[in-house]
Structure formats: C-alpha cells, structure tokens
Amino acid sequence: MFVEQLYTNCLAQGAYLIASEGEAAIIDPLRETKPYLALAEKHGVKIKYIFETHFHADFVSGHVDLAQKTGAQIVFGPGAQTTYKSEIARDGQEFKIGKLTMRVLHTPGHTPESTCYLLLDENRKPHSIYTGDTLFIGDVGRPDLAIKSDLTQEDLAGMLYDSLRNKVMPLPDDVIVYPAHGAGSACGKNMSKETFDTLGNQKKVNYALSNMSKADFIKELTTGILPAPQYFAKNAALNKNGYDDFDAVMQKGNKALTADEFEKLQKGGALVLDVRKPAEFAAGHISGSWFIGIDGQFAPWVGALITDLHQQIILITPAGREEETVMRLSRVGYDNCVGFLKGGFDAWKNAGKKTDSIKSISAEEFATAYAKNGITTLDVRKPGEFNAKHLNKVVAKPLDFITEWQDTLDKNKAYHIHCAGGYRSMIAASILKARGYSQLIDVAGGFAAITKTGLPVDSYEVTCENA
Numbered sequence: 001m002f003v004e005q006l007y008t009n010c011l012a013q014g015a016y017l018i019a020s021e022g023e024a025a026i027i028d029p030l031r032e033t034k035p036y037l038a039l040a041e042k043h044g045v046k047i048k049y050i051f052e053t054h055f056h057a058d059f060v061s062g063h064v065d066l067a068q069k070t071g072a073q074i075v076f077g078p079g080a081q082t083t084y085k086s087e088i089a090r091d092g093q094e095f096k097i098g099k100l101t102m103r104v105l106h107t108p109g110h111t112p113e114s115t116c117y118l119l120l121d122e123n124r125k126p127h128s129i130y131t132g133d134t135l136f137i138g139d140v141g142r143p144d145l146a147i148k149s150d151l152t153q154e155d156l157a158g159m160l161y162d163s164l165r166n167k168v169m170p171l172p173d174d175v176i177v178y179p180a181h182g183a184g185s186a187c188g189k190n191m192s193k194e195t196f197d198t199l200g201n202q203k204k205v206n207y208a209l210s211n212m213s214k215a216d217f218i219k220e221l222t223t224g225i226l227p228a229p230q231y232f233a234k235n236a237a238l239n240k241n242g243y244d245d246f247d248a249v250m251q252k253g254n255k256a257l258t259a260d261e262f263e264k265l266q267k268g269g270a271l272v273l274d275v276r277k278p279a280e281f282a283a284g285h286i287s288g289s290w291f292i293g294i295d296g297q298f299a300p301w302v303g304a305l306i307t308d309l310h311q312q313i314i315l316i317t318p319a320g321r322e323e324e325t326v327m328r329l330s331r332v333g334y335d336n337c338v339g340f341l342k343g344g345f346d347a348w349k350n351a352g353k354k355t356d357s358i359k360s361i362s363a364e365e366f367a368t369a370y371a372k373n374g375i376t377t378l379d380v381r382k383p384g385e386f387n388a389k390h391l392n393k394v395v396a397k398p399l400d401f402i403t404e405w406q407d408t409l410d411k412n413k414a415y416h417i418h419c420a421g422g423y424r425s426m427i428a429a430s431i432l433k434a435r436g437y438s439q440l441i442d443v444a445g446g447f448a449a450i451t452k453t454g455l456p457v458d459s460y461e462v463t464c465e466n467a
Helices: 034-043 063-070 153-168 199-205 214-222 231-241 246-253 259-267 278-283 298-305 322-330 344-350 363-371 383-388 399-405 423-434 446-453
Strands: 002-008 013-020 023-027 046-051 073-076 094-097 100-106 115-120 126-132 176-179 271-274 313-316 337-341 359-361 377-379 414-418 439-443
Touching (some): 023 034, 023 094, 034 063, 046 063, 046 094, 153 214, 231 298, 259 344, 278 423, 298 399, 298 423, 363 439, 363 446, 414 423
Parallel strands (some): 023 046, 126 176, 377 414
C-alpha cells in the first residue's frame, strides 16, 4: 500500500496517488500529466482510476488528458454529468485498487455532486478519506459555487451539514483526512496551513464539526463569503465539458518571439503579461503590460483579473521560466498564450522599443509624505485584512474588485498604492497604468513595512469601498 500527496503551493491544492499490487488511482490531478505519469513509472504501477471529488472551480483538472494517456477510468460521484466518457458512481459503490478498496461517499453541499472517497486497507479497515472541498483542515467548502443549479447557498450549506454528520463524522477517529486544498485557497474561509490530519483531531478543532445546530451552521457558512473570482464558473464548466489538449496548449504557448513579432501581437490586441519581480517591473517594462509575478499566487490572480479565458497572451518572463509560466496559465484555463519574448525585457530595450516605469518608494518615504497630508492612498488588500488593521487616511480598493473600480478614479491625480508586502500593489499599479493613470506611486514592502514606521493604524471594521 502506498499513498502520496502531491501538493502545489501556488494553488494550495492537493492531488493524490494511491497504489497497491501494481495498480494505482489518482485523485484530483492538476492539468499537467507528467508528474503523475512519472510517479506511476517510478513505483511500477498502472493508473487504473482517476477519481474526481467534484467539478473543481479554482483549477482545470488533468483528468481528461490523463485518461487519454493511460486508459484509466474517470470516476465522478452521483449527480455528475460530463460530455466525455466517465463513470458516474452510485453512493456506496466500491472500486478495487490492488488489495485496496475505494468506497464512494456522496457528500453534497460544496456542490451537488461533491463526493468523498474512503480508502479501505487490505483488511477493509478505513485508512483515509479524500474529501475534496467537502472537508478541509480547519474548515469546510464554501456553498456558493454550484453552476447552473436551482439550489441556493443556504440549501447547499444545509446539505453539507447533513453530509458531514451522516457520512464523514461517524468514521473512526484515526482515519486520515486528505483534502483538496489548504490555506490560501479561495474555496473556504479559514483553512489551516496543514495539509492533512486525523478525523478525530478535526472533530476537536474544526468549527464545522462542532456541536452546533443546522441553522447555526448555515448562518456561519453563508456569512462573510467574498464573491467568487470570475474564473471559477468558467473552470468548473471546463472540468465538466472538457478542454483543449494540454500538450497542444504548451506547444502553442512555449514559442520564442522576436521583438518585432512581439510588438505586432501586442498591437493586434494581445495582453503583455510580465511575470518578473515587482522591483524589476517597476524599474522598466513594456508600455501597456500587466504585472502578475510568477513567484506569488500567480494562477489565482490571473484567474481573478483577466476576465476573458480566450484573451491572447504574450509573456515577459525570467530566463528559463517560459514553459513554467505557460503551464501555470493553463492550470486555470488560460490556453491562449501564443509565445514569449526571446531574451526577455532586455531584448525589448535593445531593440529600441517604447518602455515605461512605475515609481516605487520605501515605507519611510511614504511615511514622510503621509504625515504632510494631502496624498491619496489606496489600500488594495482584501476586505478582511483592511478591517483587521489599516491606516486611518486611506481608501480601501481591494485588488479582487479592481475591474469594478478601475475606471472610477481621477486619471490625472496622484495615488500611493500599498498591499501587505508589495506584490498585489504592483499588480494594481500595472493595471491602472495600462488604463491611463499617470501618477502612481507604489509603496515597496507594503503594510508590513509601513507599520514599522510608527504611523498610526486603526483596527475597527469599516465597509470597504469597491466602486
């Protein structure tokens, strides 16, 4: 018996390989198939099943491509409908993996088709449960993501309450809980940084498994949920209906372009996406380009901010990270990347093409300007971060909602912009710059650096201004 968690930090996502007697199953794979094929080869096993816990909204699963390459059977839980070949299992149905048994536990709530998979060992003793977005470590899945459903979020929250108490909580305390996500995912509110735990411990520490009424559970789950990123419904539809071949997507995107070819594509409507470090982008970038750094939560911010999955994208990347960037775009359904600038930003400069920059100042410089009054500061952190602690003379403009407020400011006015550490503020500044805002000042180091200057902060809750 062999169980391995494949955790991807930038998506806070866990996939799993389970193997016994030369047979294996994969649970909730990411878009790229190579890691799973390589792992199966390493352990000398054949992938027999691909179990999907639900139609994922925050990433495009690799189930379709992986099934085509391995001949494995795709399995969904009750109620799922797909346009490609898959087995829609019934509640309680069992699948053999060598000497192991995988039992289907239909657990609707996060979505109607959400399903957990209970792994039984050679002696049919419950060993571990793969909970998808039904149960996280420290939290449960949000109940507002079902696509084309006539169920309300209150209906789904009630279903999740029943699923947890009737299907999951009665299991032995020593069963290991392996969820689909950890801290950083937008699929829940209070997920732990831990990526697995025993069910017994979760019964002690997870608020959702505490002794509360169904009404209180529904209220807790439906209070304070930020709107889902716009790409969630689109990714769920791709997972339900299929998508373009991953290898073809990679071949199209991993193409070196000359400066002239790159410029022609930009003039034709392609979005220039610069994934270098914030300071590098600030010092110099292609006019009109957007910054979303590859070393941050790249894919979720791409999905939240680029509203068209079919938008043609061309890349400025650090040397050697071109293919990685194309792959990470594809993980969230952005399959229309058509190349990268060979030689990066230096090639653009050497060709004498037009460049731009964004002023970036230290927290100390910002503190001096702030103390003199008269400056307008945009705090682009999430509403919860802002409510917890913020400067008392700033405007809350969460990056999550920039498409709603980006055209509401004065393009001739100066704006200082900060986030928590400097990553999101540079994203916001790049988008505003591309939309014609001319006087943008980024605060390097963000709120973390600002608080060290001794500027006064407030910690009362306010209503964030989104528009």
